[in-house]
Amino acid sequence: MTVQLQEHQQNANHVLDAAIERVLFGTVPLTIVKSPPGAGKTFLVECASAVAVTESAMRVIVVTPGVSQLYDVADRLLDYRLPRLELAHAKHRTLPSLLADRLTASSGWAQGLNVGPGVLVTNVHLLTANLDKLTPGMFDLMIVDEAYQLAAKDFMPVAGLAARVMMVGDPGQLDPVISIDTSNLEVNAHKIHWPAPAYALDRFPDTPVFGLPVTRRLLPDTSDLIQASFYPDLPFQSVVDPNDRRLRFAASGMESAVDQALDAIARGASLVAVTVPGVAPAHEEADPDVAAVMAYLADRLLVRQAEWVGQRHLTEADIGCIDPHVIAGGAISDRLRQRGRSDIRVETVERWQGLQLPISIVRHPLSRAGRPTAFDLEAGRWCVSLSRHQIGCIIVGRESIANVIREYVHRCDTVAAGARDATWSGFRAHRKIWNALADQGRIFAL
């Protein structure tokens, strides 16, 4: 690691120390920690939990918006010698195999939970469902993990359960899912549909906020572009040493754009694009040509025996395909199966949130027929798509993407007056990223 990277790393450690100090020993009951992708949110949760329990004998509760996140946190906390580590989830759930033999889970709320110093990990809906059995202040510290995925309305029932609350989350990613149109709610003094940290800051702007200043996942070229495009208020830098993330192929490529894109990654470009001629078919929910190219890219990575230098040869488990739409993702799965690559995971953006892997292959949401929708342009969705990879991300789409961006005209009535316009910020991010890729010669046309 270079001296400069070490400095960034130390700076990040100082921020982490300061945040935990403030949360555990300060006089303000709420602290917010904003984190870019791969900054070590869960590590912060681990450290805060460990210090709270061992130094202050606190009863800690780690709350997650969804159940899969709570399993991830519990898995990480098992690495610590804590006097008590408990997990509570809904009665109908079964522990994932990763945890099955390592932890006894409580199905629903049980009387003997939260006795003495230790950590309880659960999701917010379980607490809400059992609120009549809980008392305000029964926990000393509540850590809300992935807090930007938790709507304020869902935080409300559990907000008083602990004297101290730390919210940790990524402000650039997908907002909580609210199934109805919330534009009418924007006029209210209480924006209960906003993410919980955003709501708290709206009401109490003086709430202490810490920003984690580094990403340990993204390489510098991706990190710079992602920061500039999605995190104007959260400066961060990559502390990844490119020498630790080198990709090497045993078999050389041919002259196709696909191999050129892969070779570009091997040369150190962690974000590239491959374009397919023409436009996406109208009246189709999947673009078979783009799906085929995505499957071909995944296949070529493995046929050419891609190796994470110093780590391992990549397998199907190291590659993931991201598509905003379920049906289009199904078309990619079909093509992968036809190539005998069924173990390569294909998921929507929502499912990839919070995960990382060496190589991601992403369908560009503007690779579509007709005018892009708010869903296609949404900033958080694009940010998640482009920030899962540790080594390389290959964006795939029609060559018409450039025209779609150039000709897009934003309507001025997409959100209520004064509300944050995620569609507009998403469009600007799309434009910035595509132009940057074009300027840097990272778009490879088939």
Place this chain on the structure above:
Amino acid sequence: MNAFDDTLCRVMARHMNRAIPTRISSGLSSDPDVSIGIATIKIVTEDQIQAIAFGSLDGEPEVIVRLDPIGRDVSDLVPFANFMDQTASHALAADGALRVWIPHSVTLEALDILGHRYWQNQTAPDAVVRMGKICRILAHEATFPGQQVVADVSALLQDHVVTGLAPIEEGHLDAMLAWLDPAVRDPLTESRERIRLPASGILPNTPDYPSDDRVDRLRKEAKRATGHRRAILEADIEATLRRWVLREWRLLIGARQAFLGLGLPSVGLDGLVKDSTARMNNALANGHYPARRPDKLAVLLAEMEAGLEKAELAALESDPALREQAQHAGGVVRGVVSDVRQPRRNFKPCSIDVDSDQGVIRFRVDDKVRVVGSNVTGIVRSLSSMPTGGTKVSIEITGGFRQAGILSVDSQLEVLREGYGFVNHRAFKLVSQHQPWVFFGEGAPTIAAGTSSGRSALAIATEVRRP
């Protein structure tokens, strides 16, 4: 419906010269005993109602025309106000069961504005204030997904049929009706002819029907006129407004008959009816109180989300056509039972494997599911790809153990996710009692400082970490 299917249906409708139903069941319950209709004409620039037709749906409506709709005197609204009050009383006597038919969303907007204008207007007659409250209650109820009170017949038709028109043209109710009238031989030509006159609760202002400009001019003249001349001018205004509001009413009645004429059964809507009825009963009895407090807003949002989920599930449960569309997107899984593990027939435990050809399935492990058309419920325990390209779904059965016809190998079934949509009123009652400071406080409280050892958190965590 996806864009391709939508376009295909439109081509078919154009070819067959009639509307094509896209659903096999209705999203609207049967009319309750208290069912009324309302049609309005508003001033385009002012959003003020200048004519209202209202009444029961099986007779001629009562009509109010307003000679001075922007004046302060609202006594001309009293007959409508009395009618709304009577309707509310009848609905209350029926525990809140009410249906208000309107031709399109413009009418709802007009009623909402009418409500905002008068529900707290202290200079208006009591009856008009009450009318304002009822209008606000109706407009508020209409915001709940799946609600069963306000029947916007344009929206209902668009949800249940497709015509040979472009989607945007279907916003014109009269044009749409041409595709639902067997007597119209060439609905395309007829509908485009009808589109020349607006069907959006306003006076037409076309070269052959310059009614809006004319009424505007007549009003100005009437203001200056007196005596017999004024009476003639007012009669002219009244006749024009009456003509066009009655046209809106006839559109409403015709469209309602066309919708009911589709003969779509109303099944699976009991929960939605119950929710709507309870909301109306409460609001009509106790008044309209817009949510302001954070816990009330959260309940409102939860009710809306639950309503949407209930409406979607009810539609899926009762409508094979919608299930087929949902199957395409992975929301419904159709398959064959390939294995049943039930040591004692008709008793738990029981688990089954369902083999589906679908590659796209939205189920996740631990999702609660139900078998369509039965009381069989279960929990998804695993999903695995089959070599043939389909998916095997393993389900732990949690209810309906005696359904031997379903829980047997080779039985074909459709599975959909169970709804979680419910509002935890008990939790929000506790919130209201405890009032957490983040939501109810004016500032963050100060808490006692803890005692820090001054050591780095990283160092402490490293010590606690297992080797």
